[in-house]
Amino acid sequence: MNEKDREIFARNLTHYMNRDRVNGVTLAKYMNVSSATISDWMNGKKMPRVDKIKSLSNYFRIDMSDLT
Numbered sequence: 001m002n003e004k005d006r007e008i009f010a011r012n013l014t015h016y017m018n019r020d021r022v023n024g025v026t027l028a029k030y031m032n033v034s035s036a037t038i039s040d041w042m043n044g045k046k047m048p049r050v051d052k053i054k055s056l057s058n059y060f061r062i063d064m065s066d067l068t
Helices: 003-019 024-031 035-042 050-060
Strands: none
Touching (some): 003 050
């Protein structure tokens, strides 16, 4: 994925985290990743794999396309 895709994902992830008042540590525990990984996703440094995007969509009760 390119930089623009990472930026869009980061903005959407941050939106849903704010909407549900979820912090990075809580989400990291649910996703079984480090809080640094969540931070990288939120800052557009990295993009999660498809299986992680699916888990995020389940967590927030949204479609995968709402994140991407």
